[in-house]
Amino acid sequence: MHEIRWSLKLASIVGVALALGGWTHSESIAAVGTSSVSQGSPLAYDDWFTQEAMRVDLFHSGVDTESAYSLDEIVWEPLWPGTRRYLIDPFDFGTYRFRVTDRATSQEIFRLGFATLFEEWTGTGEAKNKIRRTMHESIRFPWPKQPVTVTIDHRSRNGKFEPMYRLDIDPRSHQILRVRKHTDFEVVSLTPEAKDPAHCLDIVIIPEGYAREDDSKLRADLQRFTEAFVSTPPWTTMKDMVCIRGIVAYSNASGVSEPRKGVFVDTLLGASFNTFDSPRYLTLQHTKTMREVASLAPYDAVFVMVNSARYGGGGVFNQWAVFTSDNEYDDYVMLHEFGHSMAGLGDEYYDSAISMDEDTMYPPGVEPWEPNITAFVGQRRTAIPWADLIEEPTPVPTPETEEYASVVGLFEGAGYKAKGLYRPQADCKMFHKGLVPFCHVCARSIQRMARYHAGMELNP
Numbered sequence: 001m002h003e004i005r006w007s008l009k010l011a012s013i014v015g016v017a018l019a020l021g022g023w024t025h026s027e028s029i030a031a032v033g034t035s036s037v038s039q040g041s042p043l044a045y046d047d048w049f050t051q052e053a054m055r056v057d058l059f060h061s062g063v064d065t066e067s068a069y070s071l072d073e074i075v076w077e078p079l080w081p082g083t084r085r086y087l088i089d090p091f092d093f094g095t096y097r098f099r100v101t102d103r104a105t106s107q108e109i110f111r112l113g114f115a116t117l118f119e120e121w122t123g124t125g126e127a128k129n130k131i132r133r134t135m136h137e138s139i140r141f142p143w144p145k146q147p148v149t150v151t152i153d154h155r156s157r158n159g160k161f162e163p164m165y166r167l168d169i170d171p172r173s174h175q176i177l178r179v180r181k182h183t184d185f186e187v188v189s190l191t192p193e194a195k196d197p198a199h200c201l202d203i204v205i206i207p208e209g210y211a212r213e214d215d216s217k218l219r220a221d222l223q224r225f226t227e228a229f230v231s232t233p234p235w236t237t238m239k240d241m242v243c244i245r246g247i248v249a250y251s252n253a254s255g256v257s258e259p260r261k262g263v264f265v266d267t268l269l270g271a272s273f274n275t276f277d278s279p280r281y282l283t284l285q286h287t288k289t290m291r292e293v294a295s296l297a298p299y300d301a302v303f304v305m306v307n308s309a310r311y312g313g314g315g316v317f318n319q320w321a322v323f324t325s326d327n328e329y330d331d332y333v334m335l336h337e338f339g340h341s342m343a344g345l346g347d348e349y350y351d352s353a354i355s356m357d358e359d360t361m362y363p364p365g366v367e368p369w370e371p372n373i374t375a376f377v378g379q380r381r382t383a384i385p386w387a388d389l390i391e392e393p394t395p396v397p398t399p400e401t402e403e404y405a406s407v408v409g410l411f412e413g414a415g416y417k418a419k420g421l422y423r424p425q426a427d428c429k430m431f432h433k434g435l436v437p438f439c440h441v442c443a444r445s446i447q448r449m450a451r452y453h454a455g456m457e458l459n460p
Contacts, residue, residue, distance in 0.1 A: 042085065042086075042087070043087045043088070045084040045085075045087065045142070048087075048109045048142075048144060048145060048146075049080065049109075049142035049143060049144055049145060050080075050142070050143045050145060051080060052077060052080060052143035053076075053078075053079060053080040053081075053140055053141070053142060053143055054075070054076065054077070054141055054142070054143045054144070054169070054171065054176075055074070055075040055076075055077055055138055055139070055140045055291060056071070056074050056075075056138065056139050056140070056150060056167070056169075057071075057072035057073050057074070057075060057138050057291070058070065058071060058072055058136070058137050058138065059072055059134050059136060060116065060118045060134065060135050060136075060137050061132060061133065061135075062118075062122070063122070063127050063128075063130045063132055063133075064123070064128045064360075067118065067154075067164075068164075068165070069137075069152060069165040071167060072136070072288070073177050074169060074173075074175075074176045074177065076143070076176055076178040077140070078180075078295075079197065079298055080141075080142040081197035081202045081298035081299060081300060082198075082300055083198075083452060083453055083454075083455050084142075084198050084455060085455040086452055086455070087109060087110050087142075088108065088110070089112045089113050090452070091371075091449070091452070092369065093113045093317060093344035093369050093370070093371070094113030094114045094155070094317055094318065094344065094369065095116065095119045095154070096113070096114050096115065096119070096153065096154055096155065096164075097111060097112060097113040097114065097152070097161060098111070098112060098114070098139045098141075098150055098152045099111045099151045099153065100141055100144065100148050101148060101150075101151065102144070102146060102147075102148055103146070103147045103148055103149055104147070109144070109148070110141045112139070112141065112318065113317070113344075114317055114318035115316050115317035115319065115344075116135070116316065116319070117275075117316055117319070118133075118137070120276070120316075121133060121135070121276065123358075123360030123361055124276050126276075135287075136287050137287065137319075138287065138288065139152070143171060144171050145171070146171070147168065147169065148168075148169055148171075149166060149167070149169075150166070150167045150168075151163055151165070151166045152164050155369065157366065158363075158366060159366045159367060159369070180295075181292045182249070182292055182293050182296060183296070185248055185249045185250075185293065185296060186247070186248040187245055187247055187296050187297045188219070188222065188245065188246045188248060189243075189245055190205070190226040190244040190245060190246050191226065191230070191239075191242065191243050191244045193243075194243070195241075195243045197243070199241075199454055199455055200241050200242060200243045200453070201238075201241055201242050201243070201301065201450045201453040201454055202243050202245070202297070202299050202300045202453070203229075203242065203244045203245070203299065203301050203302075204245050204294050204297045204298075204301075204302055205222055205225065205244065205245070205247070205303040205304075205305050206246075206249055206268075206269070206290060206303070207221070207246070207248070207249055207250075207305050208249075208251065208256070208268060208269045208271045208284075208305065208306045208307065208322075209251050209253075209254055209255050209265060209267045209271060209306050209307035210249075210250060210251060210307045211251055211253055211254045212250045213254075214250075214254055214307060215248070215250075217307070218248065218250075218307075219246075219248070221325050222246035222305070225303075225305060225325075225330075225331075228331045228334065229244070229334065229335070229338075230242065230244075232331070232335055233438070234438065234447055237447075238450050241450060241451070241454040241456070242450070243298075245297040245298070245299075247293055247294070247296055247297065249268055250268070251266065251268045252267070252268075253266045253267065255307060255308060256271050256307065256310075256324075257271065257272035257273065258272070258273045258274065259272060259273070259274045260277075268286070268289060268293070269284045269289055269293075269304060270284060270285030270286040270289075271304065271306050271322065273310065275314065279312075280311060280312035281312065281314055282306060282312040282313050282314050282323075283322060284320065287320070290302065290304065290320060300453045301321070301338070301341060301342045301453075302320045302321070303321050303322075303334070303338065304320055304321070304322045304323075305323060305324075305325055305334075306322060306323065306324045306325060307324075307325050308326065308327075309324065309325075309326040309327055310324055310327060311324070311329055311333070312324060312333070313333040313334075313336070313337045314337060315336070315337030315338065315339070315340030316340065316341060317340060317344045318341070320341055321334070321337035321338045321340065321341035321342070322337060323337055329433050329434070332429065332433050332434060333433075335438075336429055339429065339438070339442060339446065342446070342449055342450075343371075343442070343446045343448075343449045344369070344370055344371060344449070345370060345372050345430050345442055345445060346368060346370030346373040346415055347414075347415060348372065348373065348413075348414045348415070348423040348428055348430045348431035349414075349416070349430075349431050349432070350413045350414060350416055350417050350418045350421075351418070352416075358415070358416045361415070361416070362415045362417065364420060365377060368415060368421070370415075371385055371386075371441065371442075371445045372385075372386075372414075372424055372430060372439070372441050372442050372445060373414045373415050373421055373422070374410070374421070374422050375420060375422070376396075376397070376410065376422050381396050384396065384410060385441075386408060386424050386441045389408040389424070389441060389444075390408050390409055390410070391408075394407055395409070396409060396410040397409075397410045397412050397422065398410050405426050405427075407425070408424050408425055408439070408440050408441065409425070410422045410424075411423050411424070411425065411426055423439075424439050424440065424441035425439035425440065425441070428442055429442070
């Protein structure tokens with residue numbers, strides 16, 4: 001197939017930038033193989049990167065069958081707080097990933113998977129009716145010492161990654177934005193000990209829908225949710241590798257938009273219920289502003305704490321987790337959504353209607369990328385992602401009976417589907433709201449991801 005290309009002459013932003021856009025998801029492009037870097041000796045961070053970070057802000061546009069990226073701007077950030085050990089993502093999670101390649105040597109020097117709200121939107125009736133939408137997204141990586149090529153790959157319906165967009169970047173460009181925004185916002189430490197950002201999981205909480213007159217509540221809520229977070233397993237065992245900070249960020253008005261009720265509130269990040277017209281789906285419109293505010297502190301993961309008593313939230317892998325502050329299930333929503341955004345966990349429930357096409361999210365016969373859901377393709381016990389945790393006497397699939405209520409097995413019903421997808425245990429915080437712990441598989445996935453960010457052994 002021919003490549004659709006356009007060249008953008010920006011002598012000082014990127015030298016020559018080449019974007020590969022406009023490919024439809026259904027067109028055949030040679031799948032990108034696994035880099036030999038991940039199989040050989042680890043890369044030395046200091047050989048390729050400085051201590052700073054680079055953020056690439058993008059527009060993602062399209063309909064259900066095709067989409068394309070275009071460049072908004074490239075931004076300097078003062079610190080890369082992320083892993084210096086695992087420069088090539090060891091998990092392979094996400095519906096997208098980006099790869100950073102040194103232009104002089106063609107050496108892949110960084111890779112990270114992520115998911116997008118746009119991908120979810122492609123399963124809605126609006127997208128299927130060819131109404132084009134554009135959403136803002138950002139990717140972030142350590143500041144390269146030399147010119148690089150950034151490539152974004154999309155996971156096609158067969159589960160394989162295919163290249164979608166490419167951009168050449170010269171880090172010496174004078175057109176890269178170096179302005180620090182929102183510097184009047186205060187950064188507060190919420191965990192007792194300052195830690196080296198390179199050796200811990202850095203979490204930032206951004207308040208949304210708190211006006212200046214809500215300052216006392218804002219600060220109290222930051223502390224309350226921090227305490228709830230570190231007091232919940234498996235986080236109770238990882239306090240020494242977690243650093244949480246809050247941004248004292250104000251909105252012009254209190255509350256959050258609820259379009260179905262005719263309520264619209266002028267907030268910092270544009271948070272709103274009724275995303276995709278779903279009653280409880282709470283997401284953000286101004287994600288670029290979120291990134292600008294988050295960059296005031298070292299961060300690997302972002303919480304957005306919304307000043308509302310309504311039940312709802314949302315979480316997108318390696319993007320953000322949104323929860324409300326004053327609902328009876330607010331602790332549960334916070335932890336559940338963070339399971340999505342930080343650990344890449346999938347929803348295990350199947351008895352609630354969603355606005356997206358389930359087959360778009362989980363094509364039949366294709367193994368999901370999430371670590372806690374499987375399609376049991378091939379019906380082989382040894383191929384189950386968590387097979388090492390299933391004891392030999394446990395049957396697979398596993399009956400939902402009292403005998404197997406607390407064991408790891410293969411329980412049918414997950415990912416919004418009652419049939420064809422399976423979860424690891426009968427109950428879990430990714431399956432059921434309330435005072436339910438994470439199952440063994442989800443807890444292990446969370447621990448591994450936290451250790452990844454902290455630069456520790458993934459499987460101690």
